[in-house]
Amino acid sequence: MSMSMKTLVAGAAVAAGLSAATAAPLAEKEAAVIPVLAPWTGPYGGVPPFDKVTVPQLMPGLEIAMAEALAEIDRIAANPAAPTFDNTIAAMERSGRTLDRVITIYGIYSSTLNDEAVQAVEREMAPRLAAFSDQITQNEALFKRIAAVYEARENSGLTPEQQRLVWLQYTDFVRAGAKLGPAEKKQLSQINQQLAALYTKFGQNVLADENDQQIVIDNEAGLAGLPESVRAGAAQVAEARGLEGKWVIANTRSSIEPFLTYSARRDLREQAWRMFVNRGDNGGATDNNAIITEILALRAQRAKLLGYETHAHWRLENTMARNPARAMALMEAVWVPAVARVREEVADMQAIADKEGAGIRIEPWDYRYYAEKVRKAKYDLDETEITPYLQLENLREGMFYMARELFGFNFKPVAPGTVPVYHPDVRVWEVTDPKGNLVGLWYFDPYARKGKRSGAWMNAYRPQERFDGEVKTIVSNNSNFVKGKPGEPVLISWKDAETLFHEFGHALHGLSSNVTYPYLSGTRVARDYVEFPSQLLEHWLSTPEILNRYAIHYQTGKPIPPALVEKIKQADRFNQGFDTVEYLSSALIDMKLHLAGAQAIDPDKFERETLAALGMPPEIVMRHRTPQFNHVFSGDGYSAGYYSYLWSDTLTADAWEAFTEAGGPWDKAVAQRLRDNVFSVGNTVDPADGYRAFRGRDAGIDALMRKRGFPVPAPATGSK
Numbered sequence: 001m002s003m004s005m006k007t008l009v010a011g012a013a014v015a016a017g018l019s020a021a022t023a024a025p026l027a028e029k030e031a032a033v034i035p036v037l038a039p040w041t042g043p044y045g046g047v048p049p050f051d052k053v054t055v056p057q058l059m060p061g062l063e064i065a066m067a068e069a070l071a072e073i074d075r076i077a078a079n080p081a082a083p084t085f086d087n088t089i090a091a092m093e094r095s096g097r098t099l100d101r102v103i104t105i106y107g108i109y110s111s112t113l114n115d116e117a118v119q120a121v122e123r124e125m126a127p128r129l130a131a132f133s134d135q136i137t138q139n140e141a142l143f144k145r146i147a148a149v150y151e152a153r154e155n156s157g158l159t160p161e162q163q164r165l166v167w168l169q170y171t172d173f174v175r176a177g178a179k180l181g182p183a184e185k186k187q188l189s190q191i192n193q194q195l196a197a198l199y200t201k202f203g204q205n206v207l208a209d210e211n212d213q214q215i216v217i218d219n220e221a222g223l224a225g226l227p228e229s230v231r232a233g234a235a236q237v238a239e240a241r242g243l244e245g246k247w248v249i250a251n252t253r254s255s256i257e258p259f260l261t262y263s264a265r266r267d268l269r270e271q272a273w274r275m276f277v278n279r280g281d282n283g284g285a286t287d288n289n290a291i292i293t294e295i296l297a298l299r300a301q302r303a304k305l306l307g308y309e310t311h312a313h314w315r316l317e318n319t320m321a322r323n324p325a326r327a328m329a330l331m332e333a334v335w336v337p338a339v340a341r342v343r344e345e346v347a348d349m350q351a352i353a354d355k356e357g358a359g360i361r362i363e364p365w366d367y368r369y370y371a372e373k374v375r376k377a378k379y380d381l382d383e384t385e386i387t388p389y390l391q392l393e394n395l396r397e398g399m400f401y402m403a404r405e406l407f408g409f410n411f412k413p414v415a416p417g418t419v420p421v422y423h424p425d426v427r428v429w430e431v432t433d434p435k436g437n438l439v440g441l442w443y444f445d446p447y448a449r450k451g452k453r454s455g456a457w458m459n460a461y462r463p464q465e466r467f468d469g470e471v472k473t474i475v476s477n478n479s480n481f482v483k484g485k486p487g488e489p490v491l492i493s494w495k496d497a498e499t500l501f502h503e504f505g506h507a508l509h510g511l512s513s514n515v516t517y518p519y520l521s522g523t524r525v526a527r528d529y530v531e532f533p534s535q536l537l538e539h540w541l542s543t544p545e546i547l548n549r550y551a552i553h554y555q556t557g558k559p560i561p562p563a564l565v566e567k568i569k570q571a572d573r574f575n576q577g578f579d580t581v582e583y584l585s586s587a588l589i590d591m592k593l594h595l596a597g598a599q600a601i602d603p604d605k606f607e608r609e610t611l612a613a614l615g616m617p618p619e620i621v622m623r624h625r626t627p628q629f630n631h632v633f634s635g636d637g638y639s640a641g642y643y644s645y646l647w648s649d650t651l652t653a654d655a656w657e658a659f660t661e662a663g664g665p666w667d668k669a670v671a672q673r674l675r676d677n678v679f680s681v682g683n684t685v686d687p688a689d690g691y692r693a694f695r696g697r698d699a700g701i702d703a704l705m706r707k708r709g710f711p712v713p714a715p716a717t718g719s720k
């Protein structure tokens, strides 16, 4: 998943887009006492001053930077000269630079160093940032100027990129309520502030359940079935939590999923599964159900106020899908064959359980465990056979190889101490092009720790731009691998390796950016398009060039045997029913919740009844149940937008076939077209046009169905 500041800071989307400082008098004066305000200095065009920033600086830093940004905006709005692109749109791109820097660091603390002190800042500042954002979009004099530039955009001698920037700024302002009357504006801003507070509470509740709940194992019998790497990880977690000599399964995806895959203890699997799927749904202080009801009601109210049928209609208007109906049509087309595949998968698993005399009916806490047994039986493939070849650091080198071959990027580690980091686990690489010119920096924060959001994501600390001189980008990849013992390699699962390549795809999207204006830079593209570059790069993991060179056994040093690679390839479409249904049930619930309109919604009941109506297989639970669905309820980001992964995957599958139809994964000409039309253009072109320029046509659904091993629909039904 890509997480930009736009989603980390609820409601601050406009602030994140504001950019470029001419003068920063207010902040400069304060920077000596509050370093978080200071322009970034040091090598590489300046780097975040993590060595000087402290949590107590965050709140005053945000306050001062917001005041400065508002003063800058007021100056633009009050300009006596007639509105032009330069004195209005470009001036906005120049403004808010101090705030951009502070918000970036605040976001890093929120997502990776989230302790009690940071949470207090979040609770205080989230509503105020939302109000700040509204103050800008509701500035009438400013909007009048933007509208004037917008009206004249085709006859002002603007470049295509400038015209698109004007169009996007204008559209974003209108979508945020710039055309409303004063009373409605006030009401809207109140809703946004209420929502921002609720999003913060929602995310903190999920994190609390992840931090505070765990399964402690204190004897060998509790470890039955677990491979050495999982045992070692559990021992490490126990040690970090002061339970030396025991084993702890933390309540996070990176701990729970391997446990459910391997543990032979059905009772413990059920216990772990229940703990994980009930995050945010346990009653008491961290229960999210009432918060969800409130969020949905406020979102429905806001959509009405803005003139949209539902929150989903509002959210999808500026996406590639454009409306909920098109997104639903795609989801429904894939849902039916996916459920049919699940029935086959369950039958295979039940047969094995019966043969073993287990005397059970497959339940959700059995799925991953028995799926492994089926994989072994059907493809003679055992995940524990692969894992010893998947060393985190070697795979990272494999990603660098891919970046060199496809993008011409070279990665060189930055000597420790050259660039400050916010945690000793974080490392930094400098990225250069074939001529040796600096492209940007890549920060890597691989390990799980308390206070770090679960999952994996990319974050751009600074977007590329060349508007007032070339600015090099700084991007980061974050994940939650369980750190092994010092000096021992970290072994990861095949799925985690895919995620690693996925997030690196987002990083390469940011690093490839070649645009003028920061508002259009890198990954700042439509939500249902942004996952396309990242999903596409997952495909390179399984190429022989990567596996033969970088999948090296951690003990023998031997590369992965060709026979094993072949087996991985054969098993490529294995368990696609589970993967698709687990994901798609979440995406469908997300969309249906936001289409349900103004009725008061009881989340548990809605989830139960909607899944029953959909024919949800009882052996699977949603990947993100409603009370823990951070994508959707800890910000607006992916609300009515979780479908985006599937939408992007239609492009991904089709784009991969562009390579396989040509010279294969490393085809230079296809890679060049991909860079020119997708990775480098940011949001300077309409994504549908960019894709067409790359592929020579639109993507249909057929390649997606082939990728997942589902029947390809008869001709003339290729939706989209």
Ligand SMILES: [Zn+2]
Binding pocket: 001, 002, 502, 503, 506, 531, 534
């Ligand atoms: Zn992603």
